[in-house]
Amino acid sequence: MNRSARLAIMLVAASSPLLSLASSHREAPLIAGSPRLDGTDLYLFRSYEAGRDAYVTVIANYLPFQDPNGGPNFYQLDPQAVYAININNDGDAKPDISFQFHFRNERKNLAVSAGGQNVPVPLLNIGPVDKSGKTLNVQESYTLTVARIKGSGSQALAENATLGGTRFWKPVDNIGKKSIPDYAAYAGNFIYEVNIPGCDTPGRVFVGQRKEGFVINVGEIFDLVNTNPVGPRDAEPNDLSRKNVTSLALEVPIKCLTNGKDPVIAAWTTASVANAAPRSTDSADQSEAESSRAAWTQVSRLANPLVNEVVIGLPDKDKFNASDPLNDAQVLKYVTNPTLPVLLNVLFGNAAKVPETPRNDLVAAFLTGVKGLNQPLTVRPAELMRLNTSTAPTPPAMQNDLGVLGGDLAGFPNGRRPFDDVADIELRVLEGALCGKIGSCGSQTMDPNNGAPYTDGARAAGPDAASVKISGAVNPADTYLDVFPYLNTALPGSPNGVAD
Numbered sequence: 001m002n003r004s005a006r007l008a009i010m011l012v013a014a015s016s017p018l019l020s021l022a023s024s025h026r027e028a029p030l031i032a033g034s035p036r037l038d039g040t041d042l043y044l045f046r047s048y049e050a051g052r053d054a055y056v057t058v059i060a061n062y063l064p065f066q067d068p069n070g071g072p073n074f075y076q077l078d079p080q081a082v083y084a085i086n087i088n089n090d091g092d093a094k095p096d097i098s099f100q101f102h103f104r105n106e107r108k109n110l111a112v113s114a115g116g117q118n119v120p121v122p123l124l125n126i127g128p129v130d131k132s133g134k135t136l137n138v139q140e141s142y143t144l145t146v147a148r149i150k151g152s153g154s155q156a157l158a159e160n161a162t163l164g165g166t167r168f169w170k171p172v173d174n175i176g177k178k179s180i181p182d183y184a185a186y187a188g189n190f191i192y193e194v195n196i197p198g199c200d201t202p203g204r205v206f207v208g209q210r211k212e213g214f215v216i217n218v219g220e221i222f223d224l225v226n227t228n229p230v231g232p233r234d235a236e237p238n239d240l241s242r243k244n245v246t247s248l249a250l251e252v253p254i255k256c257l258t259n260g261k262d263p264v265i266a267a268w269t270t271a272s273v274a275n276a277a278p279r280s281t282d283s284a285d286q287s288e289a290e291s292s293r294a295a296w297t298q299v300s301r302l303a304n305p306l307v308n309e310v311v312i313g314l315p316d317k318d319k320f321n322a323s324d325p326l327n328d329a330q331v332l333k334y335v336t337n338p339t340l341p342v343l344l345n346v347l348f349g350n351a352a353k354v355p356e357t358p359r360n361d362l363v364a365a366f367l368t369g370v371k372g373l374n375q376p377l378t379v380r381p382a383e384l385m386r387l388n389t390s391t392a393p394t395p396p397a398m399q400n401d402l403g404v405l406g407g408d409l410a411g412f413p414n415g416r417r418p419f420d421d422v423a424d425i426e427l428r429v430l431e432g433a434l435c436g437k438i439g440s441c442g443s444q445t446m447d448p449n450n451g452a453p454y455t456d457g458a459r460a461a462g463p464d465a466a467s468v469k470i471s472g473a474v475n476p477a478d479t480y481l482d483v484f485p486y487l488n489t490a491l492p493g494s495p496n497g498v499a500d
Contacts, residue, residue, distance in 0.1 A: 036078045037271040039302035040064045040245060041214055044267045044385050044415040047251060048393040049483045055203065056257055056389060057484060059249045059418075060085050060269035060302070066173075066209070066244040069493040072123050074173040075209065075246055076140060079103045081273050082296060083248060088266040088384065089259045091376030093325045097257065100145040101207065101248055103170070110137045129172055129180050131189040140170040142207060146197045154197070161193035161202050168192055173209040174244070176494030184489040191484065199256035205249065210487035212243040213418045214305075215478060217458040225347055227457050233424060234472030236457030241475045242491065249485035254389045264369065264376045266384035268303035268325060272296035298322050303385040304366060304413070305422045310340045310430065311366070325382035328367065332381075335362045340430050352454075355432035356442025364438040365413055365429055371438070373404065374414045387415035396463040396482045405433065418480040418487055419463040427454035 043059040062083065063075050077083070082102055086095040110126050111118045127135040143166055144158040157166040171190045174183045187208055194205045218239040220226040227236055248269075257265050275295050301321050302308075311334050312320045320331060336358035344352035369375035369386040376386070394400075394410040401421040403411025405428060412420040431454050436445035461475060462468040464482040480486055 034299060035063050035065075036076070037081055037273065037300050038062060038064055039269050039271060039300045041305060042267065042269050042302050042385055042416065043213075043418060043486070044265075044387050045417045046254070046387070046389060046391065046393040046410065046415070047484070048396060048399075048410075048417075049486075052251070052484070053393050054254055055251045056254055056265070056387065057249065057251045057486065058085055058087075058267055059247050059485065059487065061210075061213075061245045061247050061487075062271065062300075063246045064243075065240075066212070066246070067493075068174060068242070068244055068491040069176075069496070070173075071175065071493060074124060074175065074493075075244075076105055076138065077103045077142075077170075077207075077246060078271075078273070079105050081271055084270045084272070085248065085250060086268050086270065087257055088325075089257060089264075090262065091264070091266075091379040093266075093328075093380045093382035093384065095149045096259070098147040098149060099250055100147060101142050102145065103140060103142045106139045106141070108137055108139070110135075124172065125175060125179055128178070129175070129186070131186065133169070133172075136172055140172075141167050142170060143167060144194065144205060148198060156197040158197060158205075159195040161195045163192070168194075168205060168207070171208045174490040174492045176492045178494065180492075183492060187489065194250075196252060196256060199253060201253045201256070203253060203256075204251040204484055206485045207248050208246070209244050209490040210247045210485065211489060211491055212240045212245045213480060213487045214240055214245075215421065215458050215460045216240060216423050217456045221456055225344065229344065229348060229427065229454050229456075230351055230452050231455065231457060232472055233421075233453070233455045233457065233459050234474050237473045238458045238460070238475055238478055241478055244490045245487075247485060247487055249487075251484055258389055262377045263390035264374055264386055264388050266303075266369075266376070266382075266386045268301060268384055270298050270302075271300040272298045303383055305416070306426050307366065307383055310426070311335060311338055311362075313339065325384055326380070328382045331383075332363075332367075335359065335366055338362060338430060341432075344431070351452075352431060355435055356444045359441055360439035361432070361434045361437070361441055362429070362439070365434065370404075370413065373409065385416060386413075396480075397467045399463040399467075401459060401463075405429075417463075419460055421459050423456045424454065424459070427456065428452075 039062055041061040047055040047057045066075050082100050085099040087097040089096045109120050111120045124137050125135050129135055133139045146158055147155040160168050171187045180186050191206045193202045195202050215238045217236040308320055341354045345354045364370050366383055367381040368379050374386040374388045391410050394408050399419050400406030400408035401419050403420045412422055412425055432447050435441035435447050460478045462479050465479050468476055470476050
């Protein structure tokens with residue numbers, strides 16, 4: 001085939017979102033139209049906050065590409081959906097524990113006297129905001145249902161151990177410095193201790209807006225990978241530096257997640273909507289009895305980053321979002337015969353060689369876990385994020401953003417931490433960095449690219465503010481916290497140009 005014909009094929013293929021390396025931001029046609037239900041990233045790691053290494057932190061992010069100045073309504077979650085963090089602890093790809101978040105938006109209809117008439121205001125707040133929420137026109141809250149799918153099949157509400165009761169509150173988004181002068185302190189009021197049914201030790205929970213933690217050179221990746229894939233890792237700006245995201249963060253004792261026999265757990269997050277439910281955002285008509293609703297339809301699913309973007313083909317993206325991990329045999333061809341290396345080879349020739357198929361190395365990386373690292377004792381192949389909870393956490397200053405590829409066994413793909421540069425890791429793995437090490441690539445047993453350092457060119461500044469390393473186009477603001485909820489404080493909507 002001549003080069004012009006190959007380019008024509010490449011251009012048709014690239015007109016789909018296949019080359020979008022924006023984790024799971026707008027990764028499938030249907031979910032792109034429902035941003036409140038769009039799961040963007042999942043993090044799963046043994047807590048590295050001092051004194052918390054007996055816990056696992058899992059963070060599910062939703063609602064991508066949030067501009068900080070996105071008023072007047074900002075970014076509320078859907079009160080007629082259920083957001084779930086699912087845990088499997090016996091390798092069979094079925095949920096053992098499901099942490100289910102249900103939201104309620106209380107609209108207060110605050111009004112002012114205008115010309116002698118009491119008229120409702122159009123704004124989200126009518127004055128400076130504090131933890132009481134008295135000046136908020138809409139206040140979000142949620143309940144957390146803990147469903148134990150197997151065994152007892154029990155389902156119970158978690159208790160707010162900080163305030164009492166079973167309701168938790170979500171801080172309003174970072175409207176700006178006039179409305180909320182110290183957003184970090186304000187948001188900290190909404191980190192709660194939580195009593196988890198069936199667990200003797202409390203955990204912690206936080207739901208709210210955070211600075212987007214995913215680092216990616218989105219613009220140039222969309223433009224037919226308009227960058228050098230074997231160039232410097234810090235040559236391109238992070239296109240998400242000025243974006244926020246909404247996080248559902250949960251910290252749970254390890255012993256409450258494992259089955260007592262196998263230290264490996266797996267996780268994925270889903271968002272589902274109730275069939276035939278009214279689409280009002282007013283809490284007045286919302287029922288507290290969530291379980292009495294009609295059947296739910298799953299519309300979003302996420303475990304490992306980038307899978308639905310760069311692995312699953314366009315015809316099956318929506319199907320994948322609606323499917324259960326148990327049925328992942330239906331997309332096996334996308335793992336064993338990936339298309340991204342072929343497309344990169346069209347674009348860059350021998351700078352991006354195509355490993356032979358079938359790609360059993362990718363089966364291990366995406367579907368079973370890596371033997372000796374994070375593969376369960378018995379395993380059914382399924383696309384899940386797996387974590388070996390017996391691996392000690394790496395202190396922030398010592399974390400390597402290439403995770404296991406960089407010699408840091410507590411990093412991706414053994415779970416995922418905020419600092420892990422999953423774009424670079426997965427590019428290298430897709431291009432054959434693990435051929436012959438965790439599985440074969442056709443007849444190849446060695447890395448066909450000699451460890452070429454594939455990259456999107458963007459990386460974070462450090463695992464926390466104390467470990468910043470500035471080079472190239474790295475933004476010094478792209479860091480993380482070394483305490484729960486780990487993702488940094490949300491950027492303010494005002495004043496314009498404020499970077500921290």
